[in-house]
Amino acid sequence: MTGGITSPGAGWRQADRGPATQRSTGRKRRRGRGRHRGELAMVDDVEFTSYYGRQIVKTPVWKSPDVPLYLFLGGAAGSSSILAALADLTDRPALTRVARYTSGGGAILSVVFLIHDLGRPERFLHMLRVIKPTSPLSVGSYILAPFSAAAGATAAVELLGWFPRLKRFGGAVAAVFGGPLATYTGVLLANTAVPSWHAAHTQLPYVFGGSAMAAGGGIAMAFTPVEEAGPARKMAFAGAAIELAAMHKVENDHGILSEPFHEGRPGALMRAAQVCTAAGATLTAVAGRRRWGAVASGTLLAAGSLLTRFGVFEAGIASTKDPKYVVIPQKERLAARQQEHADTTTR
Amino acid sequence: MTISSASPAFTGRDPDNRLYGPLPDVTAEAGYEEEHPKRVGFFTDTSVCIGCKACEVACKEWNTLPMDDSHGVRDALGLSGMSYDNTGQLGANSWRHVAFIEQSRTVDLPMPTFGRPGDDRAGSGPSPAVAGDDVSLASAQQSVLNAEALSEFDPQTGQTGADKQIRWLMSSDVCKHCTHAGCLDVCPTGALFRTEFGTVVVQGDICNGCGYCVAACPYGVIDQRKDDGRVFKCTMCYDRLTDGLQPACATACPTQSIQFGDLDELQERADARLATLKAQGVETARLYGRDENDGVGGDGAFFLLLDEPEVYGLPPDPVVTTRDLPAMWKAAGKAAAMMVGVAVTAVLGSRRR
DSSP: OOHHHHSOSOOOEESSOOSSSEEEOOOOOOOOOTTSOSOOOOOOOOEEEOSTTOOSSOOOOOOTTHHHHHHHHHHHHHHHHHHHHHHHHTTOHHHHHHHHHHHHHHHHHHHHHHHHHSSSGGGGGGGGSOOOTTOHHHHHHHHHHHHHHHHHHHHHHHHHTOOHHHHHHHHHHHHHHHHHHHHHHHHHHHSSSOHHHHHTTTTHHHHHHHHHHHHHHHHHHHHSOTTTOHHHHHHHHHHHHHHHHHHHHHHHSSGGGGGGGTSHHHHHHHHHHHHHHHHHHHHHHHHTTSHHHHHHHHHHHHHHHHHHHHHHHHHHHHHHHSTHHHHHHHHHHHHHHHHHHHHHHHO | OHHHHHTHHHHOOOTTOSSSSOOSOHHHHTTOOTTOOOOEEEEEEGGGOOOOOHHHHHHHHHHTOOOBOTTOOBTOOOOOSSSSOOSOSOOSSOSEEEEEEEEEEEEOOOOOOOSSTTTTSTTOOOOGGGTTOHHHHHHHHHHHHHHHHHHHOBTTTTBOSSEEEEEEEEEEEEOOOBSSOHHHHHOSSSOEEEOTTSOEEEOTTTOOOOOHHHHHOTTOOOEEOTTTOSEEOOOSSHHHHHTTOOOHHHHHOSSSOEEEEEHHHHHHHHHHHHHHHHHTTOTTOEEESOOTTSTTSOBSEEEEESSOGGGGTOOSSOOOGGGGHHHHHHHHHHHHHHHHHHHHHHHHTSOOO
16 A cells, blocks of 8 residues: 555655756856866766755845945945045045045945845834844844944035044944945855855955945045055055955855856856956056056946945856755765764774 | 853753753753743654645634745745645745655565465365366466566556555644754844744744745745745744644644644654654654753654655754854854954054054
C-alpha cells in the first residue's frame, strides 16, 4: 500500500520533466574576453534539487532605483560631511561650502528616497518607535535622522549665511554621524537572507565606505577650485582604491555566491563601475590639479560609486531568484559539518 | 532593560543565546512574566499528508486572505502549470502551502516464481497436473515470461528492465515561528513581536512596509502585499489561541498531518513517530526544524519529511542572519573609523592653499 514510502533507500527522482527541478549548475567557462580578471571563482558542476526550480528565499521588495540611490546619496553625504567639518577646521571656505551642500542635499534626498521606498510612507515615523540594535534599519534610522537634520540645517545656514557658530556645530554633528551613515548601509544589505549579500557581510561596509569617499571626494573635487580641493582629491583617490580592493574580495571570495556579481545585468554594472572608478582614480592622480581633470575624474568617481551601488544591489536580487544560491552553499555547509562530526567521532 | 537586552548585537557576547543557539524559554527571553503560557507549535507529519489542501482553505477562510495565483499575484486565478500545486509558495496571501512532488525510481524487485502456489515448497509431492504435461508447461512458462517482459516495457519511457516505483510527496508548509526569527530581529518598527505563546506575529497597525523582514527570512515565508504595502504571514491563528482554540489549519486537517500543541509535547510525539517509521524501514524519513542546535535555534513549526528539505522547497540549513550581525557592526564601525582616518590624513596631507 505504501510501497513507495516504506521501501528503504533513496534514489527517488522527480518523475515529470518539470522546470529544472533537478539540475546541475553547469560549469562556468570564461571565454578570454580581454581584460577581465581571469581568476573568477570556478564553480564545480554540482547537481542540486529544488522545488520546481522555484526560489527559496523571497526577493527583497526594495525598489530600484530608490534603494541604490539611497545608498549612493547617503554615502556621498556621509563622506562629504566629514570632509566639510575638516575643511572648516583647516579654513578652506570653498571646499567647506561645496561639501556642506553635497552633504545637506544628499541627506535630504536620501531621506526622501528611503521614505518613498516604504510600503506605507505615511508611517515613516514608526521607524523611531523603538530602537533595536538587531535591526540595521532601526539603527540606521537613528543615524539618518540626526544626520539629515544636522547636515540639512548646516547646508541651509551656509546658503543663507546666518549663525556661523551654529553652522560649525551642525557641521560637526553631521560629521560624527557621517561615517556610520555611509557604512551602516553595508550592514543593512548584508544582514539579510539574500545569499550574495550575506556572504560578503564583513566586506560590504568597506565597499560602501570606500565608495562613499570616492563619491563625496569626487563631487567636492568637481565643484571646488583646484587649489583648495587637495583633501577632496586625496580622499577620493583613497576611497576609490578601497572600493576597488574590497569589491574585488566580494567578487572573488565567495565561490558560487560571487557568481551573481559577474553575470548578466549586475555583472555589466559591476564591470562598468570598476572601469569608471579605476579611470576616475587614475585621472585624479594624473590631472586632478587641472580644472577639466578635476571635473572629469570627479564625475567618473561619482558614477563609479553609483554603479557599484546598483551592481551590488542587483547582484543580491539575482542571487535570491535562483534556488542554487541557497541550496548548494547550505548543502556544502551541512556536508562539512557532518565530515567534521565524523572526524571527531572516529578519532 | 531594552539597551542591555539588545547589546549582544553590538558586543558579540551572547552567553544567553539571545542571537543564536538553543533557547529553552523563548517567551521569557522576549520579556514575558514567569507564568506565561507554554510555547506552542505545529508538527507537520508529511508522511500522512494526503494533499487535500483543507489547511490552505481553512487558513484563507479564517484569516480572510485574498485570492492569489501561484506567483502571489493577488486576485488572479492561475494554474502553475507544473503540478497539482497551484498555490506555488508561501506569501502574503498564502499562509499554508501544500507542496506536491511526484517522484519515481527504478527498483530491482525479486522475480516472481512461476507455477502454482506451493510447487516450490520442499517436500511437497508432484502435483497431479504435471504428469506427462512437460511440454505444455514449458510453453505456458514461455508465454508467461513474454508477458513478464512485456509488462516491464514502459510505453512512456520506452525502456524495459527494472521496475519503476512512483510516490507522491505532499507537505503543508507554513511559517516556522523560529526560535531566533530573522524577521523579528530586523523589524525596525516593532511591528513584528513574540507573542505569549512563543509565536511570531505582525501587528498590522504598526508595520510601515519597509520590507526588511521579507529579505531577512531564511525560509522565504513573509511577504509584502503590494497593493497594501504592509507585510503578512501566518500568525498561528493568534486570535484563536487567545480564545483557547486550535489554529484553523490544524483543526481542518483530516489526517492529523498538521498537529498543534505544546511544542515540547509535539517534539516527543515527532521523535516517536520518526522511530516508528524508521522501524518500518522508511529510511528517508527525517525531522526538519526539530533540532534546537540548528541555525535558527529550532522551529516552532517543524516537519517530518520523507526526502531532502530542498525537494520540498525548504532551505537545507537555514541560519538566522543576525547570528553574524556582531561581526557586521564591527566591520561597519571599523570602516567608519577608516573613513575618518582617511579624511583626516587627506586634510593634513594637503598644503593649505
